[in-house]
Amino acid sequence: MSGQGPIPAVAGLGLRFAHLGEVIATTAAIPFVEVHGENHLSGPAGVALEVIRQDRAVSLHCVGLSLGSAQGIDDSHLQRLTELARRVEPALVSEHLAWNAVDHAHLADLLPLPLNRESLDVVCRNVERVQEAFGRAILVENPATYVQLPQSDIPEGAFMAELCRRTGCGMLCDIANIVVAAHNHGWDPRAHLASFPAWAIGEYHLAGHERAGDLLIDTHDRDIGAATWALFDAALASIGPRPALAERDRAIPSLAEMLAEMALVQTHLDRAEERRAA
Amino acid sequence: MLLEFQRDVAAFLLHQAPPPAAVGRAPGAAIRFGIYRNNVAGNIAGALSGAYPSLHRALGDAGWRELAAGFAAASPPAEADLHRYGEGFAQHVARALPAPPWLCDLARLDWASSCALHAPDAPALTCQTPVGAMLLEAAPRGGATAPVVLRPHPSLRLLALGHRVRALREALLGEDDADALAASRDVASAGERLAVLRGSGGITVLALAPAAFRLATRLAGGLAVTQALAGEEHRAALKLFLEHGFFSTAEVA
Structure with a gap:
């Protein structure tokens, strides 16, 4: 296994294109930055990430590997991401329990996967392929979902646990996605959190969501809601602190606001550490 | 399933x-x-x-x-x-x-700029590099003595457009409606030949004279410098290409 070592249980910054120049220039304490790998494969954003990496740890969060694709991993895309990883030596690499590619069409979203034996075999095969290419274990994130597919017969927590056990991957626990999925499907969010393999969780994500009628939509465009903060605190108490960050993908606020949000995440981590030490 | x-x-x-x-x-x-x-x-x-x-x-x-x-x-x-x-x-x-017919040309210029932005990186052959200086020195004599071929910079795109959209695009990206309106009045007056490429300062869009555009196209297409260059006009064009990093390497064919 290669690459930089794991990140301690601190808050990081979800780095977006609009802030690249400011982050290069700032002396603010930013323990690590997390980027979407697909946004830094070429052009100025690729160069900027290499500059940022000289001073800060980087987490590569991928959105296009399509771990759930029945037709396997796009080797060309995987190769470009591993070349990026070779240049920036990320401390963490992650992807989603989702799919977005079929018949050479990339569908530009994180699409739901039926959770059954066939999908488990497919995802395990694909995760092993990705881990082999990166030369390291990755983290797989639980997605926000809006439908429960009738072909599913394995609960998400059990699916994730078996995936981690069979492939040696870890889990990126997205607290906001649990809140959204639990609301949309009538689950108890704390019970759903407890169903995940705590031993495998290597990072937390938080984000804001939108209410649309009876549904919650994972929008990443606003402040983190109270239910997500509460579930984060519950996760910190039951699972323990891990690296964590707040995601913003739309309506990107100023860097100062994002750093303030990062500091708030850190406050929750610090309180959890204090409670554990007491 | x-x-x-x-x-x-x-x-x-x-x-x-x-x-x-x-x-x-x-x-x-x-x-x-x-x-x-x-x-x-x-x-x-x-x-x-x-x-x-x-x-x-x-x-x-x-x-x-x-x-x-x-x-x-x-x-x-x-x-x-x-x-x-x-x-x-x-x-x-x-x-x-x-309609309007210039939309397609505007789109082509956008796409060329996007491709240039995301093209792989490569060193630029400039007037300051020994090979670039040698090429420029040899140009008035009809080119280099050896059959040298120039490899275009990966970001270089050459566009022959039927409408004058460069100024319009700049105005649109400046988000000044008055500028855009003024530029749109001039858009159909003539075509233009452009070179789009990425330099250290970002994307550059250069308007080229017809002879310079033909020369750039021939050189980028792999024609040896000795065959492509003819006269002082071409030397000025080659100097422009080198100043802006149109090419990344020179190789003996």
């Missing part, structure tokens, strides 16, 4: 097919699955807006998403790196929106 499901979902997302049969039976599933269709449409429209910013500005938001959805149905993204998505959108726009 999984592959069949994924193909059904793709048809639903891209071609307005009904939801996959299994999904459709779940209560409210068609509406819920529509969230994914909305997300895909929005992400593709956003990716095309990133590649075609001045075209989007010229057309406005109304209809942009439909235009993008029509293109995606025929030419969905082939890879996860959406920065490389959008080739052929200019032709799609020309078919979907026949």
Whole structure:
């Protein structure tokens, strides 16, 4: 296994294109930055990430590997991401329990996967392929979902646990996605959190969501809601602190606001550490 | 089973097919699955807006998403790196929106700029490099003594356009409506020949005289410098190319 070592249980910054120049220039304490790998494969954003990496740890969060694709991993895309990883030596690499590619069409979203034996075999095969290419274990994130597919017969927590056990991957626990999925499907969010393999969780994500009628939509465009903060605190108490960050993908606020949000995440981590030490 | 499901979902997302049969039976599933269709449409429209910013500005938001959805149905993204998505959108726009005729050229210039921005990096052959200085010195004598071939910088794009859209694009990206309106009055007066490339300061769009454009095209196409260069006019053009980093290496053919 290669690459930089794991990140301690601190808050990081979800780095977006609009802030690249400011982050290069700032002396603010930013323990690590997390980027979407697909946004830094070429052009100025690729160069900027290499500059940022000289001073800060980087987490590569991928959105296009399509771990759930029945037709396997796009080797060309995987190769470009591993070349990026070779240049920036990320401390963490992650992807989603989702799919977005079929018949050479990339569908530009994180699409739901039926959770059954066939999908488990497919995802395990694909995760092993990705881990082999990166030369390291990755983290797989639980997605926000809006439908429960009738072909599913394995609960998400059990699916994730078996995936981690069979492939040696870890889990990126997205607290906001649990809140959204639990609301949309009538689950108890704390019970759903407890169903995940705590031993495998290597990072937390938080984000804001939108209410649309009876549904919650994972929008990443606003402040983190109270239910997500509460579930984060519950996760910190039951699972323990891990690296964590707040995601913003739309309506990107100023860097100062994002750093303030990062500091708030850190406050929750610090309180959890204090409670554990007491 | 999984592959069949994924193909059904793709048809639903891209071609307005009904939801996959299994999904459709779940209560409210068609509406819920529509969230994914909305997300895909929005992400593709956003990716095309990133590649075609001045075209989007010229057309406005109304209809942009439909235009993008029509293109995606025929030419969905082939890879996860959406920065490389959008080739052929200019032709799609020309078919979907026949007037005004300069829209297609504006789209071509947007696409050339996007490709230049995301092209691989490479060193530039400049007047200050020994090989560049040697080429420039030899130019008045009809080129270098050896049959030297220049390799174009990966970001270089050469465009012969039927409409004068460079100034219009700058005005549109400046988001000054008055400037854009003034530039649009001049857009149909003549065509223009442009070189688009990425330098240390970002994307450069240069207007080239016809002879310089022909020379750049021949050199970028692999014609040896000895065959392409003729006279003082070409030396000035070669100097311009070297000053802006049109080429990355010189190799003896």
